[in-house]
Amino acid sequence: MLSFVLSRSFCQVVTEANRRCYPAFGSIFRTFSTSSPKCDEASDDGSVVTYSELKTMLASHNIQLFDVRNPDEYQAGHIPQAVNVPLDNLEESLQLSPELFEQRFEVKAPTKADDNIVFHCKSGSRSIRALGIAHQLGFSKLLNLGLCFININPRSIMVHYC
Template sequence: TAPPSTSVVTYSQLKTMLSSQNIQLFDVRNPDEHLAGRIPQAVNIPLGILEESLKLSPEHFRQIFELKAPGKDDDNIVFHCRSGIRSSKALDIARQLGFNRARHYKGGYSEWAEEGAK
């Protein structure tokens, strides 16, 4: 496993990536959580279907999620959940599938909402 520093995205890094549009942000929470409040640009792929989703062909992925499939070497793949537990699992799944540069936003939606409320 990679050292934590390379696998974690901070709130400020996330803001920068979002503002530069240089991010593939995946929300691995349940659809009802995603609908209740989400980080802009986040695409909902619940943890339960993440592995099969990442194994899809690029064409199939695009059909289902209406966006370009993430590439194994992409360094702008970020997973998030509510508090970092599910996104950490998502990261393990992605790395096992060869997405070695994927990261996760450890603060999760709870930190995002908190920071946004400041």
């Protein structure tokens, strides 16, 4: 219980500091500073994709799923349809022309008007940073798979292992 209280306090301090530098972080970082929804529950601000929503989006192919983990993590196993854009390369990649983006990643480049852009990593921390980077570049309708990914049974979403 004490670790939860300390963790929550730390997250609130970090949130406030980031809010001053990155206004979008207030709502994005709230995932860590409030009690997070379970994987099948919607979040208050709508920025976190639930497990059910992820399965629906994957089945309908109505998703631009960006895995911001390192290439070696991606190669060890990834969600089908996920495109590996490591966090360290994200800002540069999102600024590429649509043609160069498609050439490099073999998928259509996301646009600032898209409402199906989802970032994910292993635990949620890198995907939250990815949301902040994309938001600073003018992308406003962003989603995060969040912390639920580490609780998802890989067999139920058919994680692709190379």
